[in-house]
Amino acid sequence: MLWLKALHIIAMVAWFAGLFYLPRLFVYHVDCADEAGRRRFELMERRLYHAIMTPAAWVTVLAGLGLLVGYAWELYGRAGWLHAKLTLVVALVVYHWLCGRYRVALRDGRNRRSARFFRFFNEVPTLILIAAVCLSVVKPF
Template sequence: MDYLWLKAFHIMAIVTWFSGLFYLPRLYVYHADTQDQAGDERFKIMERKLYRGITTPSMIAVILLGIALLSLNFSHYMSQPWMHAKLLLVGLLVIYHFACGYHLKQFANNNNQRSHVYFRIFNELPVFTLIGIIILAVVKPFSG
């Protein structure tokens, strides 16, 4: 597949993954604050469908397309310090993704112990990684 096609699909997958990473914790904010059974069940369905149907497949696509892009010129990319920093941030995002999955299971099993305030803070974490990843990918600081 041509480099530009891979890059285009990679960017589409990134946008979709981040949509899920931004929206899922926002659902947790409201879910943690809900008081009624119907609302609780509605949030469980929305969270499960978002995580399993959109966010996780998007993460997988981001990783596979990223590997494909790296493989086109692996030695060059891996010689660039900005790429190492970017991959570290992507790794942190994968951990964040699975933390979202952990919270999903806690809500699904009626075991959530976190407040809406916790989830408001938790919801902001991917913003900082996105900023860092974009700066690293576009500006390429530390490159030789």
């Protein structure tokens, strides 16, 4: 189980690295004035989303489910912190999906969001990370 937990944490770190960086690329992409620069951002965003973030998200979720089945399942009914953390994971999956939608909108020239929006959007995974780590370590309820 410890190897599965290590895999879960490694994948989670990779996923969050992408979740922190992709919206920052959106900020630069929106502010970019030249076509060559926009193409470069589209390539970086696509590679980050498909080659790093999405596989890391899958491994994080699947390893987390493995941990849940492996030894946390007996806690599931009486561990409020775990319910809260799983809710945050769902929120993170939705955030990931939104990143994909924004990436496609930028690529297709349909983006209606400002760089300022993406700066605020970029803070969401930080808040989720803080809450998830606190719930997992402190187990307040």
